Amino acid sequence: MDLLEWDARSYDALPLPHRHWGTDLLARLPLAGTETVLDLGCGTGRDTERLLAALPAGRVLALDGSRRMLAALGERLSGAGDRLTVLHADLREPLRLPERVDAAFSVATLHWLPDHDLVFHGVGAALRPGGRFVAEAGGRGNVAGVLRALAEVSGGTDEARFWNFSGVDDTVARLRGAGFTDIDVQLVPDPARLEPGEPLEAFLGTVVLGAHLRELPAERRRPFVRAVARRLPEPVVDYVRLRIDAVRR
Ligand SMILES: C[S@@+](CC[C@H](N)C(=O)[O-])C[C@H]1O[C@@H](n2cnc3c(N)ncnc32)[C@H](O)[C@@H]1O
Numbered sequence: 001m002d003l004l005e006w007d008a009r010s011y012d013a014l015p016l017p018h019r020h021w022g023t024d025l026l027a028r029l030p031l032a033g034t035e036t037v038l039d040l041g042c043g044t045g046r047d048t049e050r051l052l053a054a055l056p057a058g059r060v061l062a063l064d065g066s067r068r069m070l071a072a073l074g075e076r077l078s079g080a081g082d083r084l085t086v087l088h089a090d091l092r093e094p095l096r097l098p099e100r101v102d103a104a105f106s107v108a109t110l111h112w113l114p115d116h117d118l119v120f121h122g123v124g125a126a127l128r129p130g131g132r133f134v135a136e137a138g139g140r141g142n143v144a145g146v147l148r149a150l151a152e153v154s155g156g157t158d159e160a161r162f163w164n165f166s167g168v169d170d171t172v173a174r175l176r177g178a179g180f181t182d183i184d185v186q187l188v189p190d191p192a193r194l195e196p197g198e199p200l201e202a203f204l205g206t207v208v209l210g211a212h213l214r215e216l217p218a219e220r221r222r223p224f225v226r227a228v229a230r231r232l233p234e235p236v237v238d239y240v241r242l243r244i245d246a247v248r249r
Pocket residue numbers: 003004006018022040041042043044045046063064065066069089090091092106107108109112113
């Protein structure tokens with residue numbers, strides 16, 4: 001299947017919980033300021049920018065599979081010069097980087113990737129020994145209420161087919177198998193409450209349901225999102241986050 005394209009402009013204008021997910025994750029990545037850091041699934045570069053600010057003598061490799069997200073990143077970070085390397089790649093394939101990195105960072109991306117063994121091996125190979133991997137993504141139980149609403153609307157039960165919501169034990173085992181140590185993995189409920197009506201629908205359409213909508217003809221997309229939104233018991237996206245902190249052996 002082709003990589004999903006994202007509506008980068010709408011995305012950046014939304015009240016994204018990703019902002020505090022990124023802030024929290026950055027707080028868990030101690031940096032001296034000279035490192036090279038991989039931002040895996042960098043999107044429009046909101047956290048790439050903050051990484052660059054924390055790395056006055058360091059560099060960031062910003063990788064994503066959406067050309068529109070990377071175009072927005074390019075606009076945002078046009079002054080970064082050679083401290084920034086932008087990479088377009090599909091993370092469903094083995095990770096290939098032009099250089100080794102000191103740390104890897106990822107917000108809200110891993111649940112879009114079907115094979116976490118592949119990703120963790122790739123990140124492990126990219127990191128120098130002792131390098132830290134911090135990540136957060138949708139975890140087991142994520143958006144269960146949205147999935148129930150989706151099943152009602154579409155009459156199906158396989159609506160999680162676009163996502164990979166892993167749990168703690170399976171993730172720890174995968175990280176260990178990929179050569180990580182000092183592993184800390186947690187599942188943390190973090191529901192996001194939105195304004196009902198148009199703001200909720202814009203959020204669902206842009207952030208949550210993009211893969212579902214691309215299967216529909218354009219004229220059915222808005223009604224589909226509205227139908228899902230109306231079936232939610234409250235205007236809440238019931239996020240459960242998988243938080244990963246691990247060190248490359
Ligand atoms: C929810 S966005 C998060 C972006 C950014 N980290 C943030 O916090 O705003 C998920 C990102 O993962 C990227 N992504 C999803 N599947 C991918 C794949 N197979 N290869 C590369 N990037 C992918 C998307 O293009 C998108 O930019």
